[in-house]
Amino acid sequence: MPIEVKIQNKSFLVPESGDPCELWVGYFNSLKADLGTNNARTIWLVTWKTNGSSSCTTNGKFNAWLVKNKIDVSSAATRAIADASQIGSNFMGLGKNLSKIASIALPAILTLILIVLWNTAKKADVTDIASYTPMGKSIGTGIKFLNK
Secondary structure: OEEEEEEOEEEEEEEOOOOOOHHHHHHHHHHHHHHHHHHHHHHHHHHHHOOOOOOHHHHHHHHHHHOOOOOOOHHHHHHHHHHHHHHHHHHHHHHHHHHHHHHHHHHHHHHHHHHHHOOOOOOOOHHHOOOOHHHHHHHHHHHHHHHH
């Protein structure tokens, strides 16, 4: 159940730790509208310290909102997690655009590699295969020496 706080004869509902991040943003906006930015920031930080949701600090959008409003609540570890999740979502968005290209390019490249390997394998003989072993290399070197 949300806690009601009265400040200058005005009531504000303080979000709880399980509440969504958007509720915390709305709470700050209502404080800011009635009390000014600096007072809102201070009161918001005090209530965040006791009721804040750690899941919000791993949300990239929420952290961007915090930076925009000059509020610092997260540790370096949670910022890193949020940044990584933001990068991941950006990468996945990029992947959606690249998936069409990849669905055509990957099979084409694999087919080309298989054709090259097939043609190479058709022309190979036993001495080529033996040259990949240490014994085969020494015999190949000896045969080359004898042919000179």
